[in-house]
Amino acid sequence: MESTASIKTLLNDKNLNPNLQKIGLKVIDNQRITEEDGIYLFEHADLGFVGSLANFIRERKHGNKTWFNRNFHVEPTNLCIYTCKFCSYSRLIKQREEGWEYTMDDIMDIVKSYDDKPVTEVHIVGGVLPQYDLKFYTELFAKIKAHRPDLHVKALTPVEYHYIFKKAKVSYEEGMKRIKESGAESMPGGGAEIFHPDVRKVIAGDKCTGEEWLRMHEVWHELGMRSNATMLYAHIEKFEHRIHHMEQLRQLQDKTGGFQTFIPLKFRNSNNEMSNIEEGTIIEDLRNYAISRIYLDNFEHIKAYWPMIGRETAQLSLAFGVDDLDGTIDDTTKIYSMAGSEEQNPTLSTESLVKMIRSVGRHPIERGTLYNQIKDYKDVVFEDDNKFRGYLDLPVVKNN
Ligand code: V47
Ligand code: SF4
Numbered sequence: 470m471e472s473t474a475s476i477k478t479l480l481n482d483k484n485l486n487p488n489l490q491k492i493g494l495k496v497i498d499n500q501r502i503t504e505e506d507g508i509y510l511f512e513h514a515d516l517g518f519v520g521s522l523a524n525f526i527r528e529r530k531h532g533n534k535t536w537f538n539r540n541f542h543v544e545p546t547n548l549c550i551y552t553c554k555f556c557s558y559s560r561l562i563k564q565r566e567e568g569w570e571y572t573m574d575d576i577m578d579i580v581k582s583y584d585d586k587p588v589t590e591v592h593i594v595g596g597v598l599p600q601y602d603l604k605f606y607t608e609l610f611a612k613i614k615a616h617r618p619d620l621h622v623k624a625l626t627p628v629e630y631h632y633i634f635k636k637a638k639v640s641y642e643e644g645m646k647r648i649k650e651s652g653a654e655s656m657p658g659g660g661a662e663i664f665h666p667d668v669r670k671v672i673a674g675d676k677c678t679g680e681e682w683l684r685m686h687e688v689w690h691e692l693g694m695r696s697n698a699t700m701l702y703a704h705i706e707k708f709e710h711r712i713h714h715m716e717q718l719r720q721l722q723d724k725t726g727g728f729q730t731f732i733p734l735k736f737r738n739s740n741n742e743m744s745n746i747e748e749g750t751i752i753e754d755l756r757n758y759a760i761s762r763i764y765l766d767n768f769e770h771i772k773a774y775w776p777m778i779g780r781e782t783a784q785l786s787l788a789f790g791v792d793d794l795d796g797t798i799d800d801t802t803k804i805y806s807m808a809g810s811e812e813q814n815p816t817l818s819t820e821s822l823v824k825m826i827r828s829v830g831r832h833p834i835e836r837g838t839l840y841n842q843i844k845d846y847k848d849v850v851f852e853d854d855n856k857f858r859g860y861l862d863l864p865v866v867k868n869n
Contacts, residue, residue: 476525489514492510497525499766504712507764511711511712511756520790523758523759523789527762527771533832534832535787536836538797538843539587539590540589541579541591542591543571545576546568546569547568550596552674555701557807558596558808568596573609580613588799590623590838591620601629603639603644606624607648610652611651621655623653623655624648624656625648626657627656628659631676631677641684655695655696655838661700661701663714679714679717686721686728690728697730698728705746722768735749736749755782755786769840771790771792773786775794787829824851827846834846
């Protein structure tokens, strides 16, 4: 445990830069840091310093608890009318033969293939195409809920919603009301990228703007619903753009309280139009998790999405502000493998996830999408527990 005493010792070190000391004191006093403070941390603080502060906050909020869920993804299509430069996943309509376009029945078959598995969430997100419209998605969500009422439908982002509402000529308010009525229960955090127009117009110039992304979440929250937020980092953006991004989220969270978790997404550079940009280092990833934890004082959770960052960095992140590792995934997303992640077939059994968390001294808790506790794994004993020397020893078993 990062005790207040050990943090105070760090902050009283006479060699510590006084600006960092001031920021650190705000953190232990539960005071909000400013945008200037956030940029200062990115520019001047080393990993040890931000890591200690972030871990202090993480443990003040959650102790050792580390959340995960049992989920699978459905990606209805990888064809997309948009042209985000970082996207390794989408194939333009002119490359149709390289893509897939699932029908409603195909998607229902995927959902039904999990009937005998104890998954609690389906995460639905993909490319944007005209046939996947408001009518298609409301029918799909209703069918999934009719088939399996206990499966939480976490679906689509403002990128899709903006497009389908415009096409259906309905306002965000009306569109979101219909989506809620059809059975979708939460909104994932994708499509956020970097809100600042100087960056967004270069990397994602033709999809919804940052303001539209934020407004869509606000409308969803006003309906009493929950959502997540992401940030795509380590490409052409500057530190000030990251802080601007987080500041927009912090302000909206003050207003609605509807965000559950913040998920930094590291830019991966394979097979896309930004492949000339070198990927960031793990040290920078950890610094980014830590500063996110410090900055977003009104977000309850910070998530490391292991299919994107890799299992080992995800484990490390649990000492740098992260308290959630997403889920078992069951090899159902292609977004990151196509972008060059080390996780080419992302699947973790519940047992492997639990052991990954335990092996770095944390306390695994299975959650539902809305962070309701499903099962505490603290004292659960697995058959080979005595033999376990680290997760690398484990076979990855598909058993969710
Ligand atoms: O918006 C696309 C990102 C996002 C690349 O809410 C890339 O629980 C890195 O948002 N390098 C979609 N990132 C995924 C997403 C998500 C994932 C897991 C959990 C949740 C949640 C949300 O993937 C896109 C974009 O930012 N992305 N290409 C790439 N080359
Ligand atoms: Fe389409 Fe999403 Fe890829 Fe952009 S990131 S091109 S919106 S699939």
